[in-house]
Amino acid sequence: MKSREESIDEFVQRLPKTETHLHLEGALPWRLLCEANPGKYAHPPDSWQPGFRFRDFAHFEGELLGYAEDYFKSPERYHECAKAVFAGHVAANVKYLETSFASGCIDFMKLDGQEVCDAIRAAVPEGLEVRIFLGIHHDGWTPNMAPVLERALCWENLDGIDLHGPEDAPLGDWSASYWKRARDAGKFTKAHAGEFLGPAFVKRCVEDLGVSRIEHGVRSIEDPEVVSFLRDHGVDLDICPISNLKLGVLSKTTADPIRALLAAGIICTVSTDDPISFGNSLGDDYRFLADGFGFSRRELAQLARNGFEVALISPDRKAPHLATIASMV
Numbered sequence: 001m002k003s004r005e006e007s008i009d010e011f012v013q014r015l016p017k018t019e020t021h022l023h024l025e026g027a028l029p030w031r032l033l034c035e036a037n038p039g040k041y042a043h044p045p046d047s048w049q050p051g052f053r054f055r056d057f058a059h060f061e062g063e064l065l066g067y068a069e070d071y072f073k074s075p076e077r078y079h080e081c082a083k084a085v086f087a088g089h090v091a092a093n094v095k096y097l098e099t100s101f102a103s104g105c106i107d108f109m110k111l112d113g114q115e116v117c118d119a120i121r122a123a124v125p126e127g128l129e130v131r132i133f134l135g136i137h138h139d140g141w142t143p144n145m146a147p148v149l150e151r152a153l154c155w156e157n158l159d160g161i162d163l164h165g166p167e168d169a170p171l172g173d174w175s176a177s178y179w180k181r182a183r184d185a186g187k188f189t190k191a192h193a194g195e196f197l198g199p200a201f202v203k204r205c206v207e208d209l210g211v212s213r214i215e216h217g218v219r220s221i222e223d224p225e226v227v228s229f230l231r232d233h234g235v236d237l238d239i240c241p242i243s244n245l246k247l248g249v250l251s252k253t254t255a256d257p258i259r260a261l262l263a264a265g266i267i268c269t270v271s272t273d274d275p276i277s278f279g280n281s282l283g284d285d286y287r288f289l290a291d292g293f294g295f296s297r298r299e300l301a302q303l304a305r306n307g308f309e310v311a312l313i314s315p316d317r318k319a320p321h322l323a324t325i326a327s328m329v
C-alpha cells in the first residue's frame with residue numbers, strides 16, 4: 001500500500017528553520033497577556049482573522065503598544081515572555097532565532113535596558129541559538145535614551161541593533177554614526193525598510209547606515225536598479241509574508257514580490273514579525289507561501305536554507321541543519 005504523502009505542515013515542521021525577524025513584544029503569547037490582565041483580553045483580537053487588514057501602520061502600532069503597556073512592566077516579564085516564545089520555537093523545530101526588544105518600550109515603561117537584555121538571554125533554552133537586538137526608532141536618540149544607547153554598545157548580551165518604527169518619520173542625523181559605532185563595538189546591524197517606504201529608503205539604509213540585512217525590504221522589487229544594488233552588495237531581506245499581507249504591503253507591490261526577489265538573486269528569509277498582532281506562526285507563513293503563491297517544497301526548503309546562510313553562527317553549527325534540509329528535497 002502506498003504510504004500517505006506528507007502534508008505541507010508536516011514537511012515544514014520537519015524542516016530545520018530559522019527566524020531572523022521577530023519583535024519580542026510582538027511575540028508575546030496571548031495566554032500571558034490574559035493571565036496578567038484578568039478579564040481584559042477575553043478573546044483574541046479581530047486582527048487574527050485571515051481576512052483582517054490594518055488601516056495603516058499607526059493602527060497596527062497602536063494596538064501592539066497597548067498589549068506591550070499591559071504586560072512588559074519588568075525585566076521578569078520579558079524573561080517570562082522570552083521563555084514561552086523560545087519554547088514555542090524549539091517545539092516548531094526552529095534552531096536559530098534573532099529577536100529584538102524596543103528601546104522605546106523600555107523608555108516608556110521606565111525599565112533598565114541591560115536588565116531586560118540579560119533577562120531575555122537567561123531564558124534561552126538548550127537547542128536554540130538566539131541573537132538579541134535592540135530596536136531603535138528613527139527619532140530614538142532622545143535626551144533620556146542617548147546615555148542608554150551609548151551604554152548598550154557595551155552590553156555583553158546584546159548582539160546587535162535594528163532600526164524600528166514608522167518608516168516615514170525623519171531619520172535622525174545621529175543614526176549613521178551610531179550604526180557605525182555599533183559595528184565597531186562588535187554588534188551586528190540591520191534596519192527595517194522597504195515596507196511602507198519604497199526602494200529609495202532601502203538603498204539609503206544600506207548606504208548611510210551600512211547595514212547588510214534589511215527587515216522586510218519587499219518594496220525593493222519596485223525598482224530594478226535597487227534590486228541589482230542589493231544583489232551586488234550581498235544584502236539579505238528578512239521577509240514576513242503574513243505581516244505584509246495584513247498591513248497591505250503586498251497590495252502595493254507585485255503579487256509575488258518574494259519569488260521575484262529570489263529570482264533576481266536576492267537572499268530572502270521567512271519570519272513572522274509580530275504574531276500577537278497577526279495571529280500567525282512561522283509554519284503559517286511557510287504555508288501561506290505554498291497555498292497563496294504556489295511555492296514548492298524545494299522552494300520552501302531554499303528559504304529555510306537561506307535562514308541558516310545568514311545566521312550569525314559558525315559554519316560548523318550551520319552544517320548539520322543544512323545537511324538535514326538537503327536530505328529533505
Ligand SMILES: [Zn+2]
Nearest residue numbers: 021192215273
Ligand atoms: Zn518588523
